Each structure stands twice: as structure tokens, then as C-alpha cells.
Amino acid sequence: MFLQHLLNGITIGGSYALIALGYTLVYGVLKLINFAHGEIYMIGAYLGFILISLIPAMPPFLQGNVILMMMVVLIVAAAICALYGFYLEKICYRPLRGAPKLTPLISALGASIFLQNFVMISMGAKDQIFPQTIGMKTITLGGVSFTLLQLVIIFSSIALMALIYWFINRTRLGVAIKATSTDPYMASLVGINVDTVISVTFMAGSFLAACAGVMIGLYYGSINFTLGYLGGIKAFTAAVLGGIGNVPGAMVGGFLLGIIEALGAGYFSSEYKDVYAFFILIAVLVFRPAGLLGKGVNERA
Amino acid sequence: MKKLILLAVMCLATVACSKKTGQETGVIKIGAAGQLTGPEAVFGADMLNGVKLAVEEWNAKGGVLGKKIELVPGDDQAEPRQAVAVANKFTAEGVVGVVGHFNSSCSIPASEVYHKAGIPQISHASTNPKLTDQNFDNVFRVCGRDDQQGKAAGNFAVQKLKVKRVAVIHDKTTYGQGFAEEFKKNLGAGVEVVAFEGITKGEKDYSPVVTKVKSANPDLIFFGGIFTEGGLLIKQYKAMGGTAPFIGGDGIMSEELLKIGGPATEGTYATFGPDTKEVPSAKGFNENYRKKYGEPGVYSVYAYDATNILLQSIKNAGATDGKKLIAAIRAIDYSGALGHIQFDAKGDVKESPYVVWKVESNKFKQVK
Numbered sequence: 001m002f003l004q005h006l007l008n009g010i011t012i013g014g015s016y017a018l019i020a021l022g023y024t025l026v027y028g029v030l031k032l033i034n035f036a037h038g039e040i041y042m043i044g045a046y047l048g049f050i051l052i053s054l055i056p057a058m059p060p061f062l063q064g065n066v067i068l069m070m071m072v073v074l075i076v077a078a079a080i081c082a083l084y085g086f087y088l089e090k091i092c093y094r095p096l097r098g099a100p101k102l103t104p105l106i107s108a109l110g111a112s113i114f115l116q117n118f119v120m121i122s123m124g125a126k127d128q129i130f131p132q133t134i135g136m137k138t139i140t141l142g143g144v145s146f147t148l149l150q151l152v153i154i155f156s157s158i159a160l161m162a163l164i165y166w167f168i169n170r171t172r173l174g175v176a177i178k179a180t181s182t183d184p185y186m187a188s189l190v191g192i193n194v195d196t197v198i199s200v201t202f203m204a205g206s207f208l209a210a211c212a213g214v215m216i217g218l219y220y221g222s223i224n225f226t227l228g229y230l231g232g233i234k235a236f237t238a239a240v241l242g243g244i245g246n247v248p249g250a251m252v253g254g255f256l257l258g259i260i261e262a263l264g265a266g267y268f269s270s271e272y273k274d275v276y277a278f279f280i281l282i283a284v285l286v287f288r289p290a291g292l293l294g295k296g297v298n299e300r301a
Numbered sequence: 302m303k304k305l306i307l308l309a310v311m312c313l314a315t316v317a318c319s320k321k322t323g324q325e326t327g328v329i330k331i332g333a334a335g336q337l338t339g340p341e342a343v344f345g346a347d348m349l350n351g352v353k354l355a356v357e358e359w360n361a362k363g364g365v366l367g368k369k370i371e372l373v374p375g376d377d378q379a380e381p382r383q384a385v386a387v388a389n390k391f392t393a394e395g396v397v398g399v400v401g402h403f404n405s406s407c408s409i410p411a412s413e414v415y416h417k418a419g420i421p422q423i424s425h426a427s428t429n430p431k432l433t434d435q436n437f438d439n440v441f442r443v444c445g446r447d448d449q450q451g452k453a454a455g456n457f458a459v460q461k462l463k464v465k466r467v468a469v470i471h472d473k474t475t476y477g478q479g480f481a482e483e484f485k486k487n488l489g490a491g492v493e494v495v496a497f498e499g500i501t502k503g504e505k506d507y508s509p510v511v512t513k514v515k516s517a518n519p520d521l522i523f524f525g526g527i528f529t530e531g532g533l534l535i536k537q538y539k540a541m542g543g544t545a546p547f548i549g550g551d552g553i554m555s556e557e558l559l560k561i562g563g564p565a566t567e568g569t570y571a572t573f574g575p576d577t578k579e580v581p582s583a584k585g586f587n588e589n590y591r592k593k594y595g596e597p598g599v600y601s602v603y604a605y606d607a608t609n610i611l612l613q614s615i616k617n618a619g620a621t622d623g624k625k626l627i628a629a630i631r632a633i634d635y636s637g638a639l640g641h642i643q644f645d646a647k648g649d650v651k652e653s654p655y656v657v658w659k660v661e662s663n664k665f666k667q668v669k
Contacts (some may be wrong), residue, residue, distance in 0.1 A: 001516055004541075008508035125338035127529060129560045138542050145542045220505040220533060222561045224340045230503055265509035271473065271499035273509065 003144045005266040011150050013258020014157030018212035019235030020250035021164060022205025028181035028245040029201050035108040036088055038232020039115035040081055040206045044213025045223045046119060047077035049128050078210040085206025086199055119225040127222045153215045160211055161251050168247055177201055241281055243294020328371040329621055332391040334401030337376035340529045343557050344403055347598025348425060349374055352400050354590055355608035365615050377407045388414035397621040398611045400604060405429030406475035412440045419623035421630055423611055425603035429479045433647040439627050441644055443607045445653035450550050451483025453655035454572045458521055459489055468496040468519035472526030480550050481525035495519050507534050515543045527552040532561025539565035554599045559663055569660045576667045577602045583638040606637040
């Protein structure tokens with residue numbers, strides 16, 4: 001029973017963590033909460049749906065290999081979403097660089113409403129159902145039931161997180177992101193192209209959110225245009241829980257949020273599922289205002 | 302800048318002047334409210350098409366009281382707040398009567414607005430008892446009530462399925478929770494309720510509640526709510542290796558449930574009115590609906606009859622004035638696609654039989 005709840009929590013927590021990374025990366029470099037990020041996640045799920053519906057039209061060598069096919073769907077959907085992220089920043093935030101802090105926030109809300117309605121009009125208001133996919137067969141091991149797909153989701157999200165961690169800490173571009181988030185002005189003085197760094201940050205965040213969207217769509221089987229709202233709020237909570245702006249914090253926050261929800265709903269009442277999550281958030285913010293892994297905030301003047 | 306402001310003022314003035322109420326422009330406006338967008342939009346479309354069909358038929362015969370009927374759709378998105386906004390928009394536009402809303406959580410707050418404005422509301426699908434228990438003289442419904450529906454589901458569980466352990470899940474809405482409590486009331490002493498859980502509408506992951514319910518080891522799982530969540534619950538429960546069947550109500554009676562839940566929905570029960578696809582009184586409706594909009598949804602015929610009752614009452618009253626119209630609806634003795642409809646003092650239909658349906662080979666079939 002405990003292990004089952006833990007597994008449930010880790011599955012959903014992985015997707016929270018992937019989306020939360022997008023919030024945290026953008027906050028790191030721009031000190032901006034990108035409220036349209038949840039919609040990117042939703043668009044990722046829709047792109048996954050469109051691509052999977054196209055499978056019968058794909059070349060036969062792809063259709064034969066399920067894992068390869070899923071990889072193609074995931075990467076194509078995520079790449080398109082990275083473009084969404086790129087243009088989102090270029091259209092909605094770049095012209096407002098240097099404007100008062102509230103202005104880009106309102107622009108973010110506007111972008112969120114626009115994207116939601118864009119999907120509603122182009123894809124229809126009703127739920128879209130994913131074709132019954134592979135890996136839905138239940139496996140029971142020592143009293144814990146799970147599906148193959150669930151394992152794939154958990155491992156993919158961990159692999160993606162490892163990838164982003166490597167990217168930030170071990171590549172030149174990643175180090176440039178870190179430098180920009182420490183001090184954008186200083187970073188530009190030492191020759192870092194801050195605009196490029198910001199674009200890359202948005203693209204990386206959107207890439208991860210899209211992966212989460214595709215996996216969630218596959219796993220639960222139905223998506224709709226309002227998906228991004230709740231997903232976005234939960235992931236934002238996870239980012240704040242772990243310490244916004246902190247990359248490992250977002251991962252820890254995501255998993256923690258998923259596990260708290262699963263255990264709270266499982267052992268107490270599922271009616272108050274959201275209450276447990278937000279209660280922990282309040283408690284963390286009261287005792288550690290910068291989040292679990294966040295360092296003391298030194299706001300620049 | 303000044304020019305712009307002037308332009309804006311002129312635009313506003315034009316809009317204000319062109320906005321006339323129904324009586325002035327020679328049409329009679331009726332409202333149709335439901336969830337036209339959102340995850341439950343299928344139910345909204347089923348309703349709107351039913352209303353449209355009735356209005357078109359009346360207009361083809363020359364309208365009512367010598368005027369054409371204009372249909373004003375209102376989208377409440379299954380949100381109580383939005384429902385009140387829709388109700389206010391309707392009253393401001395001079396709508397003479399309203400068909401809808403769908404969700405009880407929308408119908409109840411909206412009914413207050415209609416009550417204040419003195420215009421009749423006929424809901425095609427809101428089954429929560431509170432709607433008519435408010436004793437508003439202007440509120441009617443052509444569907445049944447959840448105390449009747451809960452009793453039908455409860456009796457079926459006890460007498461036919463002979464269950465001993467039941468788990469109850471609801472979506473925390475007026476409809477879902479109310480229906481769940483009515484169901485629980487009707488189980489009697491011989492049945493143990495092993496879990497009573499609420500879920501949040503709009504989520505995708507229900508694995509915590511499903512795990513909990515499965516470990517309580519029920520013979521039957523009741524769900525009070527709509528197909529969106531119902532389909533996911535059934536699918537996730539079966540994916541976890543659960544075997545107990547689900548039973549729900551009118552909220553899950555949709556082909557969409559079968560699509561969302563997939564093969565896991567096989568053997569799921571739902572309470573609803575009797576089959577209207579085969580009855581002679583609904584033959585004309587079914588044929589005309591299919592020609593225009595394809596296969597009717599389960600609530601299309603209810604919306605169609607509600608609209609016909611509203612329009613027939615306008616004709617009977619000879620006026621669109623709220624008071625006369627409400628009196629005419631109360632007095633109506635109507636034979637429509639659903640059969641014979643008369644309202645009691647509260648605004649409920651006098652007879653509303655609930656029967657049980659079951660999903661068999663991917664289709665809802667009435668349990669004989």
C-alpha cells in the first residue's frame with residue numbers, strides 16, 4: 001500500500017518536476033514568472049496527440065519499433081514546443097525588457113489566455129482521446145501494480161533531468177545561463193550574449209514541458225485545452241517549494257509535491273488532496289522563505 | 302488621441318442604440334444555456350442541437366404569436382460563476398425564457414437571477430433536488446431528481462447486484478456529491494460503505510484515490526460526477542488491477558465515457574431515463590435530429606422537449622410576459638418526444654422513471 005502510493009506520487013511528481021524546471025530556469029535569468037509555461041505543456045500534449053494520430057502514415061520501419069517511434073514523437077513534439085518557447089519570449093517578453101516588473105507578468109497572463117483559446121479554437125473544446133497505446137498492461141510485483149508505460153515515464157523524466165543538469169553545469173551555454181542568472185549586466189560585460197542565453201533558457205524549459213505533456217497524455221489518455229492551468233499551478237508550486245531559480249530545487253520540489261499529494265490523498269482524505277500540497281508549501285515558505293534548496297535571496301537594487 | 306476617444310465613444314453609442322429587447326424588434330428571444338466549451342462540451346452541443354431543432358421546427362411553421370423565434374446561446378463552461386454571468390446577459394438581452402443549464406451547480410445560482418427577473422427557466426438535465434426545493438415559481442425541469450436517481454441506483458445495487466461492500470467517489474460538485482449522498486442513503490443496513498471519497502474535477506491523475514478504494518476491496522464502486530473524470534477513474538482503477546464494476550448516473554451516460562475509459566468501461570452501470578432511441582413518441586425527433594446533427598446525445602431529447610414546452614406555453618399564454626408565461630408552463634399538459642409531461646407544484650415532472658443501463662460490447666444498453 002505504501003509502496004503503491006509512493007510509486008503513484010513519483011509518476012506524477014516526475015511530470016511536475018519537468019514543468020517546474022521551466023519556471024525555475026526562466027525565473028533564474030529574468031526574475032520573471034512565465035505564466036504561459038503551463039500552456040506550453042498543454043501544447044506539448046496536443047502535439048504528441050497529433051503526431052501519434054499520424055503514426056499510420058509514418059514509414060514502416062518506424063511503425064515496427066515502438067520505442068523508436070515514441071522517441072520520434074517525443075523529440076518532434078518537444079522541438080516544436082521549443083520553437084513556441086522561443087517565439088513566446090521574442091514576442092511577449094523581449095519588447096518589455098526593462099519595463100516595470102508587473103508589465104511582463106501581465107503579458108504572460110495574456111499569452112496564456114491567447115494560447116489556451118488558440119488551442120480551443122483550432123483543436124475543438126472537447127477532450128481529445130489518445131489512441132490506446134502500448135504498455136498499458138498491468139504488472140503486479142509484490143503487491144504493487146504498475147504499467148510498463150509508468151516505468152518508461154519515470155525513467156524518461158529522470159533521464160531528462162539528468163540531461164538538463166549536465167547541460168547547465170557542463171556545457172559553455174549552460175555556464176552562460178548560470179552567469180546570466182547571477183548577474184545579467186556583468187555577464188554581458190564579459191562577452192556573454194544575454195539575449196541568446198534567454199532564448200535558450202525558454203527553449204530548454206519548453207522542451208522539458210513538452211516532454212511532460214506528451215508523457216502525461218500517453219499515460220492518462222485524454223487531454224483538453226485547460227490542461228495547462230492546473231498543471232502549471234502545480235508545477236509552479238513545486239518550483240517555489242524547492243526554491244525558485246534553483247535547478248535541483250525544482251526537481252526535488254516536483255517529486256516531493258507528487259509524493260505528498262499521493263500519500264495525503266491515500267492515507268487521509270482525497271477530498272483535501274490539494275490542501276496537503278499547499279499546506280506544505282505554506283509551511284516551507286514560513287520557515288524557509290527561499291524554498292527548500294533555495295539560497296538566501298539577495299535582490300539587486 | 303482625442304480622435305480615438307471620440308471614435309470609441311461613437312462606437313459605444315452605436316452599440317447601445319442597436320441593442321433592443323426582443324419585443325421591440327419583432328422576434329421572441331429564448332436562451333439556451335449549457336457548457337458549450339470545456340471538457341464537457343459534448344453535453345453542451347447535444348443540448349444546443351436539441352434546442353435548435355425545436356426552434357427551427359417552430360420557425361418553419363411561422364414562429365410563435367406571429368413572431369420569429371431567435372435562439373440566444375449562453376456558454377457557462379460548467380462553471381457556477383460563468384453561469385451567473387450568462388444569466389445576467391440573458392436578462393439584459395430581453396430573453397423571455399431559458400432552457401438549461403446542465404450542471405446543477407450552474408442551474409442553482411443562475412435560477413436566482415432568473416427568479417429576480419421573473420423569467421422561466423426549464424432545465425433539461427440538472428437533477429440536484431435543491432434546484433426545485435428552493436420553491437422558486439419560475440424554475441422547472443424535465444429530467445428527474447437525484448433523490449429518485451440515488452434511490453434507483455441504491456436499490457439496483459442492493460437488490461440486483463446484491464453487493465455487501467460499496468465504495469463511493471464523488472467530484473465535490475452540487476450534482477456529484479448530492480447524488481452520492483442520496484445513493485448512500487438508499488443502501489440500507491446490510492451494505493457497508495468502505496470508502497467515501499471526493500476528487501478534484503479537471504485533474505488527470507486519480508491514482509491515490511483509486512489505490513485507496515482498491516485496497517478497501519469493494520464489490521461495487523459508485524461514482525457521482527461527469528464522464529470526464531468517470532472515464533479516467535475507471536481506466537486507472539482497472540489498470541491497477543481492480544475488478545469491481547462502477548455505477549454512475551446521468552453524468553456518465555455519454556459515448557465519451559467509453560472513449561476516455563476504453564475497454565475498462567465494459568460492465569459499467571449508469572442510471573438514466575428509459576431508452577428514447579426506440580420509443581414511438583421520439584421517432585420523429587430521432588429522425589430529424591440524425592438528418593441534421595448526427596446521432597443524438599442522451600440529453601438532446603430532453604432539451605428538445607424543454608424548448609417545445611417553453612414555446613407551446615408562450616402560445617398558450619398568448620404573451621411573453623413572465624407571470625403569464627410561468628402560469629402557462631405550470632398548467633401545461635404536454636405530450637412530446639419523451640412522452641407525457643406535467644409539472645408538480647415544485648416544478649418537477651410528475652412521473653420520472655429511472656432505469657439502469659450497462660455498458661455491453663462498448664455501448665450503453667438498458668438493463669431489462
